Amino acid sequence: MKNFTLITVSLLCSLCGISVSVSEFYTLEVQPGDAVTLLCSNYTSSPSQILWFRVVKLLNARCISHIFKAFDSASYCNGFENGRFEMTSNMSTVFLKIKQVDVSDSGLYFCGYYIRKNPLIVGATYLEVQVFNRLAKAMIMILGGLTVSLAVVTICLVVKIKQLKRARIEEENPQQTEGQGSDLNYAAVTFHPNSKRNLRPAPETEMVPNAIYSAIR
Structure with missing residues (x-):
């Protein structure tokens, strides 16, 4: 994927008339509203004008900002003075900070310099805002x-x-219980056998006939 994008960058730059000498290539994926910092190496050993630019509408390289030497204040090109873009540099790296990115910021960003009025790319970054x-x-x-x-x-x-x-089952169960209770009537009789210890028969005067009645409906 990186090689394919790099080939696309080279082809696009050749169509735009931009010289390519890319030693660094990056891809960044960010969300809308994020802040992102692009970078490339400070490739000059002596004071020289370094700039960031971006390809617009696939055919034009548009200047974003430029700086003459490390630790100097950057100058911003037309359309990029709104404060969202900030270019800084030290002895080893050139930075481009973009605040609160949106979809319109997606594209190819290049770091380089001009030779005979033609830009020469040293570092390239593809920025994709994933909305x-x-x-x-x-x-x-x-x-x-x-x-x-x-x-x-x-x-x-x-x-x-x-x-x-x-709840429905509980409402139906009492009716079933009442119906079963009205259909069954039993009389329970318990007989207790005489104790074996009392073997003497009782006197006739003491014997009283016992009657057990059971009413069954």
Whole structure:
């Protein structure tokens, strides 16, 4: 992927009339509203004008900013004086900071200098602002919330249905119990055998006939 993009950069630069001597190539993926810092090596050993530029509409290299030597204040080209772009440099690296990026900032950024009024690329960065990833994350969060809500509603409905069934069964059981109680009437009689120790027969005067009555309906 990196080699393919590098070939695309070289082809694009040849169409734009830009000389290519790329020693560094980067790709950056950011979200809208983020701040990003592009960089390339400070390739000059003596004071020289270093600039950042960007390819616009595939055919024009547009200047963003330029600086003459390390630690100097940068100058900004037309259309980039809004404060979102900030170019700085030290003895080893040249930086370009972009604040609060948006979709329009996506594209190819180059660090280089001019030779006979033609830009020479030394470092290149492809910046991609991924606006659809943030929308996709938001949609995933919304769908996740809806799924959780649906699961909670389903569980509540199942519990409610079980409660209704239980209440209906409890209402029907007392009627069945009363119906069974009216159909069955039993008389329970318990007989206790005489103790073997009392073997002497009782006197005739003491013997009283016992009658056991059982009424069965």
